Amino acid sequence: DIHVTQSPSTLSASVGDRVTITCRASQSIGSWLAWYQQKPGKAPKLLIYKASNLEYGVPSRFSGSGSGTEFTLTISSLQPDDFATYYCQQYSSYPTWTFGQGTKVEIK
């Protein structure tokens, strides 16, 4: 089984900060990684798919990069609406889909 490790689990930041969240896969998954934002009491919202493709309507301050086993989600200038929990999700053969453990972005 392919495991995904997301870090950090919690991140404290201020409005305007550049924020980076990392996901590492135990084996190469090519570019099959997506990122989601979840706010309390709501379903997750797709931000990025296939590692670096911005979902329609998502602000351009969000970006994704990486391939193989290491991936990052970057928020270039953190906005008040961005305080939330972020999850990566990988796809691998079988097929199976697995989520990272989540990163909570808190106000510093």
Place this chain on the structure above:
Amino acid sequence: QLQLQESGPGLVKPSETLSLTCSVSGGSISSESYYWAWIRQPPGKGLEWIGSIYYSGSTYYNPSLKSRVTISVDTSKNQFSLKVSSVAATDTAVYYCARLDRFLHYLDYWGQGTLVTVSS
């Protein structure tokens, strides 16, 4: 606009079977481009993929849940369903249904989620 809506009991007794249905509107569940997925989230914890189904009935399950999970599809009703047998308190979670792009492997439309509590 595609919409998904979960329905089913909010309380299930230990050792019994949890049953949920996801109704899809604004689009066809028989589209060749998508799988349909169940995901759950225990209170205060992260997301767990339960399984996915194609309109043809092909299913893919999380290996850790496979022995207790059954996902089925009813194309005539534009619905798909989840059954989890022999539930325990650890199955208490918000259960989400979602659409999964078959080629790009992301979940783009989600239901609002439904809390299922396992308790006697």
